[in-house]
Amino acid sequence: MKTTIAVFFGCRSVEHEVSIISAVQAMRSINREKYDIIPVYVDKNGAMLTGKNLFDIENFKDIDKLCKESEPVTFIKDGSGVKMHFLSGGLFKKPKDISIDLAFPVVHGTNCEDGTMAGYFEFLGIPYISCDIVSAAVGMDKSVFKDVLLKAGLPVLDYFTFRKREYLLNKEKIKKQIEENVGYPLIIKPVNLGSSVGITKVNNESELIDACDLAVSFADKILAERAITGLREINCSVLGDPDECEASVCEEPFMHDEILSYNDKYLGGSKSSKREGPSKGMASLGRKIPADIPTEKSEEIRDISKKIFKAIGASGVVRIDYLLDTNDNDKVYANEINTIPGSLAFYLWEASGLKYTDMLDRLVEIAFKRQRNRDNLTFTIETNILSGVSFGSKGAKGSKM
Known part of the structure; x- marks a missing residue:
């Protein structure tokens, strides 16, 4: 029996379009012999929509038309689990609820990647791929992230x-x-x-x-x-959970400006460049893989990456961006972490010998493992203190236990 995965993307974020690119890439690569995929597009107002037309990125060129052709949905939990519930249609025309086994947020930025969506999934009690609430929130706040790294003795800039x-x-x-x-x-x-x-x-x-x-x-x-004047940027991905994780090979992205810009990452580089067809997201960025750095420096970065991953309690796949100071013997500084990286950093794992489809399988395993651990925890106490309480005019404060 196949596992049904709801892939969430879009959301109320300035990285809305980037999320669409990453999600379509992921949905194309998921093993359909193992999984049934349900696309869930979250529009810029926060409404959730589904439909087969969401699999094709070409349809997103006309968002208004796409939304009108899609079905509004929400998610509910009953005794049999979490279900996607259709909001449109009459009593006899409304599609049946669809049971969901796993949530897969492929989202970037505020109101989603920052722990908001993780909180929604934990409230529903559904397994999900990505960092939990705390690690996602820490990863999103660059200041708190640096505070955590400083306490862990890991290198950050002033x-x-x-x-x-x-x-x-x-x-x-x-x-x-x-x-x-x-x-x-x-x-x-x-x-x-x-x-x-x-x-x-x-x-x-x-x-x-x-x-x-x-x-x-x-x-x-x-x-x-x-700011570092003699700057090289090096990126590394980590895959796993707080118990066990591994680091990918390193990459060096090519910059057309003094800092790696949105234009570099998603619009093909120089400001004058013209793209034809949809962007390939972070996978389209010019880069050198593996990065042209000494083996010792690469191993140092990979080791720091795993320490950072464990320090914030991350889970799933992340990408950590580093700055190398060429004026100071290529000293390494951790810059920031992407807890749901653009294109899910699949290109780093393919360069490390792990196919995108296999990486996605691994993410599913990690999500179910975390849920099994959570299911073994106690969240409620089998008692009802209210059954023996007499409420007077003063309410609970005036009652005698």
Whole structure:
């Protein structure tokens, strides 16, 4: 009997379109002899839709038409498990509920990858592929992520965090604190966005306010971080759970700007480039795999990657991005983690000898293992303290137990 997997993608995020690309790639690669796939598109208003037309990325060129042709759904739990429930149609025309065995979120960014969706799945009590609530939230908040790494003794650059409100109330004060704690050149970025959205490199005082103004238009919490002048970016993926994990080979993405931009990642590189056909997501980015670095440096990065994975209690597949300072003997700094990476970092695992289809099988195994462990925990107590309570006019506070 096949396992029924609901693949969630889209969501209320600035990385909405990137999620669509990653999800379509994944759905094409899942072994259909083992699994029945149900696409669940979450539109930019948070509505959940399903339909066979969601398998074809060409249909997403006209989102309004696609949504009208799709079926609105929600998810419910009863005594037999979790089911996808259709919201449209009359009493006699409405499709039957579909039982779901596993949830597979292929989502990026806020309101989904940040632990929000993991919380929804845990509330339903359904096994799901990806990090749990805590590790997803830590991974999304770049400031908290760096705090955890510092405590674990792992390498990060000097940084300073500030809030949108305090910045708008006193820009000069925040500017001075950034200069004192970080110094120029530096990077300004929203703490909870990915795909390089809202990120600016700042070389001097005159550029700082504009960079901060841009960042606070995307988020309430902003990170200022020291910039490396002799920069190489190296990425590594980790697959597994907190008990056991393995690291992929390393890659070096090619940058057309001083920092790896959204344009580099998803629009084919230079600003003047013109794409034909749908993007292939992170898989289309120019890169060198394996990265052209010494074996010792590669092993150092892979070892740090596994330590980071365990430090935040991650699960599933992640990608960790590093900065190498070529002016300081290629010193390694952990930059950020993507708890649901673009294209699910399948290209790193294929270069490591693991086929995409086999990687997806492994993710399913990891998700079911975690659910089995959770099922062995006690979440309720078989008692009803209310049965012996007499509620007076003062309510529960005035009752005698």
